Amino acid sequence: VTTTDQVDIDRVLAEIVERLHGRGLRASACLRPVLEALIAADGHRSAEELGEEVHARHPEIHQSTVYRNLDRFEQVGIAYHTHLGHGPALWHLTARSHPHLTCVSCGAVVTVDPGLFEALSVALQRQAGFTADFRHFAVTGRCAACVGLTEQTAPR
Amino acid sequence: VTTTDQVDIDRVLAEIVERLHGRGLRASACLRPVLEALIAADGHRSAEELGEEVHARHPEIHQSTVYRNLDRFEQVGIAYHTHLGHGPALWHLTARSHPHLTCVSCGAVVTVDPGLFEALSVALQRQAGFTADFRHFAVTGRCAACVGLTEQTAPR
DNA sequence: CTGGTTGCAAAACCTTTGCAAAGTC
DNA sequence: GACTTTGCAAAGGTTTTGCAACCAG
Numbered sequence: 208v209t210t211t212d213q214v215d216i217d218r219v220l221a222e223i224v225e226r227l228h229g230r231g232l233r234a235s236a237c238l239r240p241v242l243e244a245l246i247a248a249d250g251h252r253s254a255e256e257l258g259e260e261v262h263a264r265h266p267e268i269h270q271s272t273v274y275r276n277l278d279r280f281e282q283v284g285i286a287y288h289t290h291l292g293h294g295p296a297l298w299h300l301t302a303r304s305h306p307h308l309t310c311v312s313c314g315a316v317v318t319v320d321p322g323l324f325e326a327l328s329v330a331l332q333r334q335a336g337f338t339a340d341f342r343h344f345a346v347t348g349r350c351a352a353c354v355g356l357t358e359q360t361a362p363r
Numbered sequence: 364v365t366t367t368d369q370v371d372i373d374r375v376l377a378e379i380v381e382r383l384h385g386r387g388l389r390a391s392a393c394l395r396p397v398l399e400a401l402i403a404a405d406g407h408r409s410a411e412e413l414g415e416e417v418h419a420r421h422p423e424i425h426q427s428t429v430y431r432n433l434d435r436f437e438q439v440g441i442a443y444h445t446h447l448g449h450g451p452a453l454w455h456l457t458a459r460s461h462p463h464l465t466c467v468s469c470g471a472v473v474t475v476d477p478g479l480f481e482a483l484s485v486a487l488q489r490q491a492g493f494t495a496d497f498r499h500f501a502v503t504g505r506c507a508a509c510v511g512l513t514e515q516t517a518p519r
Numbered sequence: 520c521t522g523g524t525t526g527c528a529a530a531a532c533c534t535t536t537g538c539a540a541a542g543t544c
Numbered sequence: 545g546a547c548t549t550t551g552c553a554a555a556g557g558t559t560t561t562g563c564a565a566c567c568a569g
Contacts, residue, residue: 233523233568255558269526274559276524290446290500293534295558308493317491327483335473336507337464344446344500351492389543389548411533425551430534432549449559451533 214246214300219285226283240265241276245286250303251316253295291316291345299342307345312353316345370402370456375441382439396421397432401442406459407472409451447472447501455498463501468509472501 220242224234244260245252252260258273277298280286288296291309299305306324308317324341331337376398380390400416401408408416414429433454436442444452447465455461462480464473480497487493 228569231523235524235567237525253558267526271527271560272525308487308491308495310493311496311499317493319487319491319493323483323486323490327479330479331464331475331502331504334479335464335475336510337466337473337475337504338510339464339502339504340467341502343467343503346487346495346497347499348487348493348495354492354494384544387548391542391549393550409533423551427535427552428550 214302216243216246219246219300223280223283223285226285227279230283232279237265237268237272238276238279240268241273242280242285245277245280245298245300248298250299251291251297253297255295257298287342289342289345292347304342306341308350309345309347310350310353311347312349312356315350315353317350370458372399372402375402375456379436379439379441382441383435386439388435393421393424393428394432394435396424397429398436398441401433401436401454401456404454406455407447407453409453411451413454443498445498445501448503460498462497464506465501465503466506466509467503468505468512471506471509473506 216239220239223238223242227234240261241257244257247260248257254274254277255270257277258268258270261268261273277286277288281288285301286298287301287304288298289307290296291307292311292314305318305321308319309315310317321341324339328339328341331339372395376395379394379398383390396417397413400413403416404413410430410433411426413433414424414426417424417429433442433444437444440457442454443457443460444454445463446452447463448467448470461474461477464475465471466473477497480495484495484497487495
């Protein structure tokens with residue numbers, strides 16, 4: 208919960224403010240607490256969970272402000288959200304981005320070497336002119352354990 | 364809207380009924396209209412859109428029944444739903460399944476050769492024992508046109 | 520001062536669920 | 545007749561939005 212993990216809050220905050228200003232947007236005092244929660248969380252946290260962490264120190268900051276500032280972080284490229292399944296979106300620092308695999312049976316989340324996606328990226332770029340981003344949606348499937356379990360009951 | 368596209372409704376329906384019975388479930392008269400809408404739609408239709416098509420001929424069939432029967436089709440492997448973005452899930456016949464690319468800027472949906480995903484499938488299986496299914500979530504990114512457009516305004 | 524940001528409450532959006540009645544095997 | 549499925553209405557979970565007050569540049 209306190210893992211700042213080599214991320215300098217002040218430096219990141221300054222970058223956010225600079226980029227917001229570049230777009231004619233403004234920087235309020237609410238940015239920092241939300242950023243702190245995001246950095247402390249180290250990934251895989253929903254907006255609501257981040258909001259709870261923010262409220263612990265700043266009860267006056269409303270949940271809708273958390274949503275709005277996370278959106279701003281995403282707009283300026285500092286953070287992004289990912290969908291692992293049917294639940295709420297999970298937020299990460301872009302600096303810590305990575306693709307996810309999720310098991311549709313047990314919900315396990317597996318993080319894999321981003322390099323594995325390189326060849327497909329190149330192929331999609333070449334074949335369709337498409338610049339893929341494998342972080343926004345997870346790849347669903349079945350983990351090794353669940354493939355074994357479901358072979359006797361699974362549809363087709 | 365009338366493209367039955369080589370799919371024999373009666374045969375598919377019989378398969379659905381058989382599989383439902385195999386699970387101790389029952390087959391009601393509502394199955395066929397929902398299946399017909401799904402077959403006619405030929406992919407990329409939301410449950411609500413399919414419901415509208417069902418209502419045109421069968422106004423008595425409730426939208427929740429459409430949801431429930433689509434779920435049943437998925438349970439028996441005849442259909443699946445996919446998420447292309449933040450909107451509602453889109454439904455397809457499994458027989459016509461394919462992976463999707465969606466552009467986060469313009470919303471374009473690109474369908475690519477499933478073979479492109481083969482190498483990654485094998486790699487994920489080997490490295491993580493994970494059986495990937497690239498149909499459930501689309502791969503997001505930017506299409507060629509939007510990459511060009513956003514290079515001057517994009518974050519980072 | 521101009522106009523972006525906040526707190527609040529309410530709505531939006533898509534989907535699921537509880538229940539009694541109807542239908543299936 | 546036992547048990548599933550339906551229509552209906554209501555709720556569910558997550559996110560967005562309208563608005564007046566507030567605050568940053």
